[in-house]
Structures are given as structure tokens and as C-alpha cells.
Amino acid sequence: MPSIRQLFLSHVAKTNEMPLMLEVDHAKGIFIYDTTGKKYYDMNSGISVSSLGHCHPAVVDAVTEQVQKHMHTMVYGEHIHSPQAKYAGLLTAQLADGLDWVYFVMTGTETVEVAMKMVRKYTGRTEIFSCAGAYHGSTYGAEALRSDIEFTMNFAPGVPGVRHIGFNNEADLEKITTKTAAVIVEPVQAESGVIPPVDDYLIKLKTRCEEVGALLVLDEIQTGFGRTGHLFAHQKYNVTPDILLVAKSMGGGMPIGALVSSEEIFSSMIKKPALGHITTFGGHPVSCAAAYATLSTILDEDLPSKVLGKEKLILEQLKHPIIREVRSSGMMMAVELTKRKYLKHVVAKCMELGLIVDWFLFNDRSFRVAPPLIITDEQIVEACSILRKAMDYAEEKYN
Incomplete structure (x- = not known):
């Protein structure tokens, strides 16, 4: 019997040559879990879809x-x-x-x-x-x-x-x-x-x-x-x-x-x-x-009124030498890096460390940060710590 991954590779049409290949088992709140039990902070929300997180009651x-x-x-x-x-x-x-x-x-x-x-x-x-x-x-x-x-x-x-x-x-x-x-x-x-x-x-x-x-x-x-x-x-x-x-x-x-x-x-x-x-x-x-x-x-829950405070906290936490600029409107953010070559390494390292961010279609220097609106301040601090570690890696390895 072929595995789910084998069936995916053999029969599911792709939109690019290098799909992320994250095999999802379940998702809850701001987290996605793969079939090995590994937990990922979802800082992408499926491109701003999961604003209430995953499987909101x-x-x-x-x-x-x-x-x-x-x-x-x-x-x-x-x-x-x-x-x-x-x-x-x-x-x-x-x-x-x-x-x-x-x-x-x-x-x-x-x-x-x-x-x-x-x-x-x-x-x-x-x-x-x-x-x-x-x-x-x-x-x-x-x-x-x-x-x-x-x-x-x-x-x-x-x-x-x-x-x-x-x-x-x-x-x-x-x-x-x-x-x-x-x-x-x-x-x-x-x-x-x-x-x-x-x-x-x-x-x-x-x-x-x-x-x-x-x-x-x-x-x-x-x-x-x-x-x-x-x-x-x-x-x-x-x-x-x-x-x-x-x-x-x-x-x-x-x-x-x-x-x-x-x-x-x-x-x-x-x-x-x-x-x-x-x-x-x-x-x-x-x-x-x-x-x-x-x-x-x-x-x-008056979630929109809480967004600007969370935006401010993310902006305070996202400080790093390879960040050129962070553009935002609420919790819709683009983190622009000083060098184009850093981008793919930051995104890949984030995945390795258990955090999901995404690319933009028309900006090859920036990655997207758009977490569920229900994210807590504590989760923001934890997620931004992972982001900084990924940027540390890119700076040290590819400077």
C-alpha cells in the first residue's frame, strides 16, 4: 500500500517544482502538527485564511x-x-x-x-x-x-x-x-x-x-x-x-x-x-x-481592537542586523532583508526550527508574517525568538 506521501507525489498536481512537503496530521489554534508529531508555529495563517487559528470550536x-x-x-x-x-x-x-x-x-x-x-x-x-x-x-x-x-x-x-x-x-x-x-x-x-x-x-x-x-x-x-x-x-x-x-x-x-x-x-x-x-x-x-x-x-471577542497592540509587540521583537525594514498594516507584515540571498535560508531554517513563514509573489527580499489574530503575547515572543534564530543562521552562514 503506497504511503500518503507517495500518493501525493504520484497523483496530486503541483504548482511548482519544489512543494513544501509538510505532511499535515492535524492543526489546532496557532499550531500545525506533522505526522511525526512535530509542532509548527503557523505565522502565515494559510496566507491570511486562519485568522481564528485552526479548528476554532x-x-x-x-x-x-x-x-x-x-x-x-x-x-x-x-x-x-x-x-x-x-x-x-x-x-x-x-x-x-x-x-x-x-x-x-x-x-x-x-x-x-x-x-x-x-x-x-x-x-x-x-x-x-x-x-x-x-x-x-x-x-x-x-x-x-x-x-x-x-x-x-x-x-x-x-x-x-x-x-x-x-x-x-x-x-x-x-x-x-x-x-x-x-x-x-x-x-x-x-x-x-x-x-x-x-x-x-x-x-x-x-x-x-x-x-x-x-x-x-x-x-x-x-x-x-x-x-x-x-x-x-x-x-x-x-x-x-x-x-x-x-x-x-x-x-x-x-x-x-x-x-x-x-x-x-x-x-x-x-x-x-x-x-x-x-x-x-x-x-x-x-x-x-x-x-x-x-x-x-x-x-x-473584539479581535480587531487587539491587533494593533500585537503588531507593536511583533515590531519590537523583530530586530536583527539583516532586517532592512518591516512594513505592516496590523498583523499583515513584510520583513525585508538586507540581502536577497538571505531569504530562502531564513524561510527554510524557520521550517526546520518549527515555524512557518511564507514568500511574496512580487518581492524577493521579504518574507510574510501574518499569524492568526488569536495569537497571544507569549506566543508572539516565542515565535519571534525562532525567527531571530533563523536570521542568525542566515547571517552567519551566508554573510
């Missing part, structure tokens, strides 16, 4: 209760499912007026696909802007929003009508005109290595969109649900989008995503043609039940 209980009632019954928008309706009510109660309708999908990249269709349908325009260095997903439409031609050329031609502006570049705002349907932007650029907005950039972007009748779509797939120290980053940076995209930590580990907008904008997808977008598993009742438990826990 409230989420597990909600999933267990719902699967005993029913799972899939009909594609999205035809049957009334209590978990969908309850969650939509709870989510929109936390948001500004105009963000009061929710369309459920399965993943973050699908929210982007729907948004690209919806802004063109609603405005009657075709031009869409995204920012250079942004990442909005890997499906065909979402991929077209990427600016790095060395990657996208391998899948060309892409979706027509997409253009790019520089994030935090006020001069580029003039490129947004009455031909523009929408600007799709991350409030904090994630895969470029955590680049927050400066000088009220998002407010100025929103103003420009209003001037020319374009929609502002904020991709809060990574920043949402407390990660930046506010429930949503757009609340932190004082701007309200026309369309909000959420996913990742939304489901507490279950797959789910959503678009939030107004009845007026969503209604453009109901007719001419009908069924402007349909998704078989969007709003799956088990995922919605998990999402309701996740958001309820975040609110009941």
Missing part, C-alpha cells in the same frame, strides 16, 4: 450542526438558506450604507471575476484599471489584472480593456476617465510585500472615480476581517467602495467568498441577460454557517 460546532441539517440543495439564489440570510444580515450590519447586498461565491478570485463582469454591465463601459504589482487571483479574468508581463505572456492574449496605474501614484489618477468602468485595487498591496496607502491615496482615488462616474472596487480578500486592526481596511483608511470583495479568513477555514454592494449595482446582473453570473456552490450553507460563526467570534 465555534467554527467546528457551526459546521457540525449545519451538516446534520442539510448541505447543497440548489445553485445560488434559488432556495432560501438560513445560513446565507443570517450571515448576509450580520455582515452588512458592519458596513456603510450602500454595502447592503451580498453575492456569495466560493473563492476570492471568483469575486474578482464577478466584479469585472458587473462593473462593465452596470456602467456600459469596458476599461478597467488595476494597480501595478497587484495580485487579484489566478483565474483568467483576475490574472489579466496583473501587470507582470513575464508571467501573463505565457497565457496571452488576456482579457482586453485592462490598464494599470501605479499604487500610491497620484499623477496616474488622471488616467481614470469617463471611459473607465472601474478601478479594482487592494487597500494594502499584499503580494508586493505589504505596501499600505499613503497621503490619503485611497480617498483621492475614490474622489477621482466619483468625478468620472467609475466604480471603486476594493479587494479586501487578504485585508478583511480584522487583519489590519479594523474589521475592514477600507474603514481604517476612511474610504467606502462601491463594491467590496471578501474571502480568505471569511469562512474560518472553510471555502467561501463574497461581493458586497448596493441593490442598484447588483440588480444590473438580474436581467438582459438573466443569470448574469451563477455559481453552483456559492453560498454553500456549511460555509455560510462557518462564516457566521467566524464573524460572530471576531465581533464578540
Whole structure:
């Protein structure tokens, strides 16, 4: 009988030539355990998914209760499912007026696909802007929003009508005109290595969109649900989008995503043609039940208010000669090193020492620190001690 590792290597498709090969046995709280019993601090949260940690009791209980009632019954928008309706009510109660309708999908990249269709349908325009260095997903439409031609050329031609502006570049705002349907932007650029907005950039972007009748779509797939120290980053940076995209930590580990907008904008997808977008598993009742438990826990425990204190503690603990800079927005952090060659050795040594950090897609000098929001101060100190040991190793061996 082949082992699980052998089955993985022989039959599971890979996305790169060197997968991490961490054989997971179970996970609890901020820790992941492999099949040998070794414990790893999860300082990556599955790329900002496990904000409540792993197997949070409230989420597990909600999933267990719902699967005993029913799972899939009909594609999205035809049957009334209590978990969908309850969650939509709870989510929109936390948001500004105009963000009061929710369309459920399965993943973050699908929210982007729907948004690209919806802004063109609603405005009657075709031009869409995204920012250079942004990442909005890997499906065909979402991929077209990427600016790095060395990657996208391998899948060309892409979706027509997409253009790019520089994030935090006020001069580029003039490129947004009455031909523009929408600007799709991350409030904090994630895969470029955590680049927050400066000088009220998002407010100025929103103003420009209003001037020319374009929609502002904020991709809060990574920043949402407390990660930046506010429930949503757009609340932190004082701007309200026309369309909000959420996913990742939304489901507490279950797959789910959503678009939030107004009845007026969503209604453009109901007719001419009908069924402007349909998704078989969007709003799956088990995922919605998990999402309701996740958001309820975040609110009941007021986790966003505790993020900034934990961010400060991490910044105090992450002091080392090979650190050039730490960029952060709450517990969404990029640790930039003084030499590119240090990076792979720090990441690998962390794994050896029992701690998981991750790379960025578009920044080869920085590693990602994005622990579960439930991490304690004591765990932060312990995890940062391991990080410093990994950096000691890289400095001594490769200086």
C-alpha cells in the first residue's frame, strides 16, 4: 500500500517544482502538527485564511450542526438558506450604507471575476484599471489584472480593456476617465510585500472615480476581517467602495467568498441577460454557517481592537542586523532583508526550527508574517525568538 506521501507525489498536481512537503496530521489554534508529531508555529495563517487559528470550536460546532441539517440543495439564489440570510444580515450590519447586498461565491478570485463582469454591465463601459504589482487571483479574468508581463505572456492574449496605474501614484489618477468602468485595487498591496496607502491615496482615488462616474472596487480578500486592526481596511483608511470583495479568513477555514454592494449595482446582473453570473456552490450553507460563526467570534471577542497592540509587540521583537525594514498594516507584515540571498535560508531554517513563514509573489527580499489574530503575547515572543534564530543562521552562514 503506497504511503500518503507517495500518493501525493504520484497523483496530486503541483504548482511548482519544489512543494513544501509538510505532511499535515492535524492543526489546532496557532499550531500545525506533522505526522511525526512535530509542532509548527503557523505565522502565515494559510496566507491570511486562519485568522481564528485552526479548528476554532465555534467554527467546528457551526459546521457540525449545519451538516446534520442539510448541505447543497440548489445553485445560488434559488432556495432560501438560513445560513446565507443570517450571515448576509450580520455582515452588512458592519458596513456603510450602500454595502447592503451580498453575492456569495466560493473563492476570492471568483469575486474578482464577478466584479469585472458587473462593473462593465452596470456602467456600459469596458476599461478597467488595476494597480501595478497587484495580485487579484489566478483565474483568467483576475490574472489579466496583473501587470507582470513575464508571467501573463505565457497565457496571452488576456482579457482586453485592462490598464494599470501605479499604487500610491497620484499623477496616474488622471488616467481614470469617463471611459473607465472601474478601478479594482487592494487597500494594502499584499503580494508586493505589504505596501499600505499613503497621503490619503485611497480617498483621492475614490474622489477621482466619483468625478468620472467609475466604480471603486476594493479587494479586501487578504485585508478583511480584522487583519489590519479594523474589521475592514477600507474603514481604517476612511474610504467606502462601491463594491467590496471578501474571502480568505471569511469562512474560518472553510471555502467561501463574497461581493458586497448596493441593490442598484447588483440588480444590473438580474436581467438582459438573466443569470448574469451563477455559481453552483456559492453560498454553500456549511460555509455560510462557518462564516457566521467566524464573524460572530471576531465581533464578540473584539479581535480587531487587539491587533494593533500585537503588531507593536511583533515590531519590537523583530530586530536583527539583516532586517532592512518591516512594513505592516496590523498583523499583515513584510520583513525585508538586507540581502536577497538571505531569504530562502531564513524561510527554510524557520521550517526546520518549527515555524512557518511564507514568500511574496512580487518581492524577493521579504518574507510574510501574518499569524492568526488569536495569537497571544507569549506566543508572539516565542515565535519571534525562532525567527531571530533563523536570521542568525542566515547571517552567519551566508554573510
